[in-house]
Amino acid sequence: MLQYIINRMLLAVPTFLGITVVTFLMIHLAPGDPLRGMIDESMPAETSEHTYELLQKHFGLDQPLHVQYASWLKRIVTLDFGRSISDHRPVWDKIRERLPWTVGVAALSMFFGFLLAVPIGVRSAVRPNGWFDSISGTTLYALYSVPSYVTAMVLIVLVVTLPIDWIPIRGAYSDGFDGLSLWGKVLDLCKHLLLITICFTYPALAFQSRFVRGNLLEVLRQDYVRTARAKGLAERHVVRRHAMRNTLIPLVTYLGMLFPTVISGSAILEVMFAWPGIGRLMFDSILQRDYPTVMALSVITAVLVQVGTLLADVSYAWIDPRIRYGGGLNHVD
C-alpha cells in the first residue's frame, strides 16, 4: 500500500515538471515580445535599445533558457506568478479574489448532483430495466448530450421572455449588495446562483446516477447481500445499510476527481452569466493578451487536475483492498 502511494507520488514529479515545461515553453514560443510593447516608440533608437537591454536584464530574459526556467519554477512554487500586464497587480491576488466564486459554484453543484444522483441511481438499480430505470436513463442520457451552455442560453431566454424577471441572469450579486441586510444578502446570492448552479449540476448527473446504479447492481450480486437477505432483512434495509455504503465511496472519489475539471470547464458559462470566477478571468486575460495570468491559470488548473487524479487513485487503493497496482511505471488508468 505505502509502496503504491510512494510510487504514485514519485510518478507525479515528472508529470508536474512536464506541465511546467509545457507552460514555460508556451510563454517563450509565443510570437511577439512583451518587452517591445513596453518601450515608448517616440524615444530615440539608441535610448530605446538601451532601455530594452535594461528591461531584458530586469526580467532576466538575457539568461539562457534553462536558467530562466529554473528561476520561473522557483517563483511559481511560492505562488509568485508575476504581475498582470493589464493592470500590474500581482497575478496571484487576481486569481485569489476570483477563486471563491468558482469554487463555491462547483461545490454547490457537486452537492446537488450528489443529492439527486444517489436516489435516482438507487431507485434504478433496485429494479433494473423497470419503468423508472428506463425513463430516468433515457432522460438523463438526452440531458447529457445537451451542452451546458446551450441549456444556459435556453434558461436565459426563458427568464427574459417569461414573467419570471426576478431571476437575475447576470453577475453574482445585485448593485446595492453592500446595503442589504444579512438575509437580504443571502437571498440575493441565492437568486444569482440559481441558474448557473443548474447549468453546472445537470451535465454530470447522468454519469453520476449511472455510476451509482452500476456499482449498486454489482454490490447487490455479492454474497454478503444475499446473506443479509437470507437472514430475512427488509429489502429497504439491505439496500440502505448494507449495499449503499459500498457504492458511495467510489462516487465520492469520483467527485473529488471531477472537482478540478468543473473549475476549469466553466469559462463559457461564467462569461454567459457574467460570473466573476476563474473561467471569466481566463477569458478576460486572453482578450487583454495578459500572458502571466493566462499561464498562471493554466499551470494551476493542470496541477489541480493532477492532484485530483492522484488523490483519486490513492484513495481507490486505500478503500478497495483488491486494488494493488503493481509495477507503477506501466500504470495508466
Place this chain on the structure above:
Amino acid sequence: MWTDLQQPATGSYRQLVWRRFRANRRGVIGLAAIVLLLGVAFFAPLIAADQPIVCRYEGKLYFPAIVKTVREIPFAGWVIPGGSPFGKAGFDAKAELSDDAFAVWPLVPYGPLEITEDALEPPSRQHWLGTDGSGRDLTARMVHGAVVSVKVGFISMGIAALIGMTVGAVAGYLGGWTDAVLSRLIEVVVCFPSFFLILAVMVWLEPSIVNVMVVIGLTRWTGIARFTRGEFMRLKRLDFAVAARALGAGSVRIMVRHLLPNALAPVLVTVTFGIAHAILLEAGLSWLGFGVQPPDPSWGNVLRSAYTNLRVAPHMVYPPCVAIFLAVLVYNLVGDALRDAVDPRMFGRRR
C-alpha cells in the same frame, strides 16, 4: 476475441461488429441522422443560396448554384472555369432575373452572408427561422453552419486519431522506457483541461476555423492514445503477432499490418465520442469569439448573435441550440452503439 470463437460466428470481425451495430435501434437512428447531417453539409450551397439552381437568362440555361457548389470542392476551381456563374462579374440573380423567367431556386433562397432588409424578424414564411441582426436569413446560416461542424468534427478528430494512434501504438508495442516516457507525456496533456488549454493557445493564434481544428486535434488525442496503447499491449502477446515476428516481420510491419487493423474498433468508438466533443468545443469557442469569425456562419456564432439580441429577438436562440444538441446526441448514440458492438463482453447478452 476468444468469445467470438465460442459463437457460431460467420464472417470477419468487422462484419460481426456491423451486425451487432445494426441490431441496436438507437445506433442505427443515430447513424442515419449523421448521414443526413453530412448530406446537408455537403449540399449546403444547393440547399441555401442566393443563386438559382437552374435558370434561363437571355435565352440560355445556367446552373449557378451547382457551379458554385462544385467550385467549393477543393481544387475543383482549377477545372471549372472561373468568374461568376453567369460569366459576369458581380451578377445579382435576384435583381437581374425577371420575375417570369424560368428559374428553380434552392429550398432556402438566401445565401448565408446575404443581407436582406428585414433585421431581427421572427420566423415567417419568407424566413423560416427568422433573420439575425444584420438581416441575414437564419435558416441559410444554420445550413451553412453545419458545414463548419462537420469539418471541425472530422478534421480535428482525424488529427487527434493520427497522433493518438501513433503515440499509443509505439508506447504499447515497445513498452519499457519508451512506454514510461510516452505515458508521462499523455498524463501531462491530460492534466491540462482541454478547454483551458485551447483558450490559452488561442492567445497567440488568430481566431479562425483552421486554428480551432488544429488545436482541438492537438489536445484531444490522449483518450485515443490510451486505448490504442492498451490494445497493442494486449494484441502483441497474441499468437498471430508472435507468429508474424517469427516469420521475420519488422516492428513497423507488425504494428501497421497486423496489430493496427485489430485495434481500430475501440479507437473508432473514442473518435465518435470525440467528434461530438469537438462540435461542442467549436461552437463554444465560436460563441466566445475565438472560432469562426462573423460574418462567416457557425452554430456557435449564430448563438452568440442570439445572445447579443436576447431581448429583441429571442427566437434566434432555439435553432442553434437544437442543432448543437442534436449533433452531439447523434454522435453519442452512434458511439454508444459502437462501443456495445465492439465490446466482446457484451456479446450474446441483451442489455
